[in-house]
Amino acid sequence: MLAPTSPRTRSLSAPQPRLLVLLLASALGLAACGSDDGYDDSITAVPAEPAGAGSADTAPLPSAVAYVDTGATNQRNNPCQVTLETNAGVRVLQGFLDVWTPSSAKVDAGVTLAAANGCAAVTPAAWTGLPGDATDGVVKNATVHAANIDYVKKATQARTPAQALAAYLDDRRQKGYSVSDGMGPLTSVWRTGTGQTTTITSVDANQPVNPVVNDGGNNTGVGSPTNTQLGLAVDFINNIADGSTEPPKRFYKYARPWRWSTDVKVVPALESAKSSTPATDGGFPSGHTAEAWRDTLAMAYLVPQRYQELVARAMEMSENRILAGMHSPLDVMGGRVHATAVVAYSLSSASYYTPTVKAAAVTQAQNYLISQAGVADAVSLNGYAHTARTTDTGAADYDRFADNAAWRKTYLQRLTYGMPQIGTAGQPASVPKGAEVLLETRLPYLSADQRRVVLKTTALDSGYPLGNDGEGWGRLNLFAAADGFGAFNGDVSVTMDATLGGFNARDNWRNDIGGKGRLTKLGSGMLRLAGANTFSGGTVLAAGTLGADSNTAFGTGDVFVKGGTLDVASPGALVVAGGYTQTAGSLSLTLGSGDRGLLKVGGVATIAGGDLKLTFDGVTPKVGDSFTVIKAVQRKGRFASVTVAGYSKVTVTYTPDGLQVRIDGV
Template sequence: MSASPLLHRRHALALAAALALSLGLGACGGSSSSPDTPAAPAGLGQAETAPVADESSVLPFVDYAATNVRGDGCHATLATNAGVRVLQGMLDLWTPATLLVDAGVTAAATADCPAIDAYTGNGMDGTARNAAVLDANVAYAATVTTARTEAQAEAAYYDDRRGKGYSVTDGLGPLTAAWRSAAQQTTTITSIPADATSQKYDDGGNNTGVGSSGGNTGFGSVVDFVNNVGTNASTEPAKRFYKYARPWRWSSSVVVAPTLVPAKGSPAYTDGGFPSGHTAEAVRDALAMAYVMPERFQELVARALELGDNRILAGMHSPLDVIGGRILGQASAVGNLYAATPETRAAAYRQAHTALMAATGSSDWNAFYAYAHSGSGDRFADSAAVKAAAIKRLTYDFAAIATTGKTAQVPKGAEVLLETRLPYLSAEQRRVVLKTTAIGSGYPALDDAEGYGRLNLVAAADGYGAFNGDVAVTMDAALGGFNAADTWKNDIAGAGLLSKDGSGSLTLAGANRYSGGTLLKAGTLVAGSAGAFGSGDVYASGGTLRAAQAGTLQLGGKLTLLSGSTLQLALGGAGQGRVAVADRLTLDGATLELSFASGFKPAVGDTLVLLSVGKVQGRFDRVSIAGATGELRYEDGRVLLKITG
């Protein structure tokens, strides 16, 4: 015969009482009861999108990348060459001298482009359409080269003379040595020769390393993957189309680094400045490396931007040259990654991780990630500083010259760049990340129709910049890597709702301002800053909500914790691990887990404020304290813990 409902209830109450006693807990201030539970935040009711530009008027680079052929330099036009077309923002500033071609010689007759290119000008014989911007462009180069330090001159020399693929690998930080060893990368530029001021030295190394055809069975597919982003990626057609001179030709105030004077090109008509070829190659190589090693995504992109900046410090290029190189480098990387099969991309990712995890003795991904960020000499370790430097290197202090505040356009296929860095997002969501982290509109040469100029990939590596629609994230910890745990560090704006589901853990670490609310369904959602959850309501129907910031977590709306949800607080000094709720705290079947931060040990008899709220409804059903016993108290506007042992 089955037990009666009354016996079931008595048994449950007895278990609950035993649990409370075992924890040394009391519940003062009233008994637990089912509160009038608020509704979950509704958000905007729709997700944001980032549609591709109208292809009837904008030809996507990814569909026409094959037109950017190096030998096309004499005939490349906006209509025929994708590399020229993606840089056409330059035409708002500069009209190049007319390209004259011997009508009797065709491209098919010879692959020697200069032989059929009748242009013999100096790259300064075009027409300035915005003299103020062009003057500022050269003046910037003059300013930084006359103030250049010895350390900057040395860095500029290495980035000029070494293979670009070799140079950008130091963006891998603690993983650099393991990567170079696995790739079998070499360089012959290991120091600056005493006679470098009079003798040009070329790198006799192998740049990106040894590929699969060279017998590199353990890392060859990775090297091939990096090399393939250079397909149809030449800057030569664009250089010959735009015919814009290097800064030292424009002004004698631009001082080329003495050790690089022997590397100055001649004649002028074959030595264009726009776009920077070094920058373009560094950017596309770094993006391929970042795809297979997303643990260092932000740092690799930052290293490529640094290399571009070093081209200006060298005196070899102007800011506009470097901006053009970045745009074309990004487009080339997208075009080639987009064209690669998912299987090819996945195989390169797997091989990179298999080799480097073994080389670093990493037992799992968490250990590998920790190793990748363990170097004391890592100059890209400060994420905030890296992001600030990136903004400067994307815009170079130019003032806006066109409409500001325009919604960013995202290039077709650009979402592939974030495929391994944000693997738990959909392709459309990754496009929205690129859209919401893009730099502002109106800057010189950056408002290209596809949107390459405004991409800020350093910021995109830190997740959304705004919730302009509702964002639903499902993370599967079983898939490992960033699927299991990730952190968004941007300051998120917008009126949308964040909904977190799945078994993985997501940390929000920015000074967030989004107002649509936060809904936790499963897994772990971590507050890594005082304003992590913006100004809306926080509603947990399941999962674990963790306050991990140094100070008090500030919630601008209601906090609702339902059955199946857990609130974790790690208490410390100066308000660490506490929560301030502007409106109502509603508890209906939730669990509270308390611990103490390292170095913080309250004394018996101390009373700690855990939550300060507008109003408390309900009680925690289960409470645990690591390392102490205590009594939980509920008062008007506060939830307290008195330490009893």
């Protein structure tokens, strides 16, 4: 957009004049001014809609035995010898065998399980390894193992008092209470509604505490029928399968980091919490981390408005386990992978949750939070749930996770903790059976198959430790998946029904979307794209609203508007690399300083119908100011009407390569 010819501006706070709709007939009357004399802009043929890839992408089920089919085999204190073949919790973590070979992998696999109860109780042989530790195996990848322990050394030696306190609280508080502050601005009302309590409120984490302090609170709160506010929500969280980490600890027999090295500095207040029985105190996987992930994923299902922040809180718990000196990166990565499978297993199983039970818990949680926040609906709740609280005053509702871009990077780093790729990179992602249920409330307008594709296109690259579990649990990036597709490798049709509310009515995708597929927006809801997108299959808007919140929101293909509203609110010019065609609907441009709001078309702009609506944000033009609002290689056709908010007299000038607007009066 060209700068106004006059530098004069008016405060945006000043009252705005009435809205003017300039009909096409009025625009045609300007021809006498000579702005487009002699130019034939008639349309002989409307371009075809973008062809796209021609088919939709898929995420086939992997051939490996599915955790969601066998999760019941992962039982705490099972007297049977645990093996890869007999225990789902052990099997889902089998990628650890690329780093570490426990004695169990050699001995347990040969045990014949036979007895009246289906197996024979086995007494473990005396463990070998470092004197007095819980290690019983051999390092297979020395580079990864060394990096794993070195990370803890550096983290604990550089730990600040604030980090020590956070690590202590996450260690000693019950996990459901501890991670509920991932609710951010909703934390207080959530804790009040659930009845969550803790008895651990303060400590000097850098001083020894003996004996160890245990939390006398109630963890996740009070369930139904006693609790009529959020009792069903509490029941929902509590009913997630335990999915114990005890069997995999018993199988993998990998020591806690402070047993591997005296350079690991445990938080002084947690020294009394250290176990004196190493054979029952393995480090891999982290039980605290797994429990935190189970609770936060259940909360995220109930309150998807805080989905990314809650999984970020689980990642924070993981880091705090390392800062405490109690666990290593591989330990907490294992806890995350294990818990993710457990939650998907629970949500996919009618033994734990029927569709009716899930719907009732979600409805109760949403209605309660909407009423307590004093907002109208779930869409408004999403806004309230992200009310900026950037100063930490010590209040529970302070949102540590408000910086989405920063946490996206942090989350990605903590998926691998900087470990090197020890397998082949660039392999196609496999999506575990049932994993799509984890996005059921966050992306409710997508089909189960589409949610699987979302998980596939946002997955971590292959080759990292714990990424080779056979199903794909270790590669899931739920933070990125909550922002929609990572690529359109096939054509994507999105139908959003605004009457269903919540994310069905409005959603934002912030991923950088690549691929050769086409996006088609259907239904009455609003979808906004904010990534640095490069998908090349084109964009079709048929109904509802499709928003552009970045300069390359629509990738590198053609854009075709045949209904609905294309709402451009990009920070600069919206670049349509191909052609732009509009046969109906509305093009809404928000104009601002610089070239904000300019529609820049790399091909032909064909206007065969529909309306143009212009608004200003951040600038207030004066009489005589002119703006270029469409710039194309060539323009054909004209809008049925042009609407300019705030001005009663404007001149619309069609040029061979675009459209200009001059402010003539207020």
